[in-house]
Amino acid sequence: MIESGRKARSCEVAWNDIQSVCFVDGGQGSDCFYVHTTNNRDPVMVPTEAVGGLAFWDTLKQRGLFPPEISGQAVRSTNQGSQLWWPPKTER
Secondary structure (H helix, E strand, O other), X not given: OOOOOOOOOOOOOOHHHEEEEEEEOOXXXXXXXXXXXXXXXXXXXXXXXXXXXHHHHHHHHHOOXXXXXXXXXHHHOOOOOOEEEEOOHHHO
8 A cells, every 4th residue: 555645746648558547435534446567566555535536446446447337336335445356365
C-alpha cells in the first residue's frame, strides 16, 4: 500500500501493464484502488472520489481487470480497511 504522507503524483499506466488491482474500503473516507503494474515498483492509487474515479472503475470492469462480481462485493463492503484483490492473491 501507499505510505501515509507520500506526495500525490500524476502518472500514466497502459491498460496492458496492469497485473493486479486491489480495492480498499475507505470507510467514511474515499475508497481507493491500488493498481499494480509491470513497470512501477509502487502501486498507483486511484481514489474512487477523484475526478474520473468512477469512470476508471467502470473501465476496470469492462476490461476484465476488476470483474463485476468482485466489483459488486466492493460496492457492498462496509468494513473499513478491507481489501478485494483481482486476481485473488492465491492466483498470483
